[in-house]
Amino acid sequence: MNDAELLKFINEIEENYCVEAPKNFKESILLKTNTLPVRAVHETKKLSKNIQLLVYSLKVCVAVLWVLLFLNFSSILSTFTNSVMDYSVNERTGSTITSAITEKTDDMSDKLKTLSDQLLNLGGIFNE
Secondary structure (H helix, E strand, C coil): CCCHHHHHHHHHHHHHHHCCCCHHHHHHEEEEEEEEHHHHHHHHHHHHHHHHHHHHHHHHHHHHHHHHHHHHHHHHHHHHHHHHHHHCCCHHHCCCCHHHHHHHHHHHHHHHHHHHHHHHHHHHCCCC
């Protein structure tokens, strides 16, 4: 089939078999899409997607906060447990038990003060 025959075939199909659209077809579609039920369905889908995004974002934020708190408290707890393990009295130094307890108590109070300061500042994550 050459180009002339193909063009003739296309014109014949368009003239005899195609149905013409109404003249106000575009306006009627636009009017119907602006009606309340159609807009309500569209807005509901849009709102539903926004709510899903908000819920997902909140879940991610909570997970990140839990991880930050866990990392912060794990470092604080490891420091605390290391300092507690150091409270054994070393008998080779010849120091008295009272002076060792006083020294370790002062050290422990400093570490507890640091711990409380870090807890109040949440480990300084808001200062950066």
